[in-house]
Amino acid sequence: MSVEGLCQICESAPAEHQCRRCGALVCDTHYDAEAGLCTDCAAAVDGGESDSIR
Template identity: 55%
Template structure:
């Protein structure tokens, strides 16, 4: 009895791990051991929302002298 499953990311290697978050079977290459997540989950864990680009600090620099 063996896990006849391929990595859901590359679909070319044998899945040896299972993501603890989404349950996706992934191979060694696409598994993050430190977090126990697949690369997909590990990738978005750091930055969930893209902060809006509201940087308006340039105006202050003009009045340096």
């Protein structure tokens, strides 16, 4: 999948990934590769949010 544009979190680095939960385009810094999530979603899931990510 080709991802183009700026990271939707920091708005300065090139986006290289897409969050599988919310669809945000994010840079390496704001992407949790193990979870396949942006750092915002990873924090929400780790924080006990009951929303399913699958």
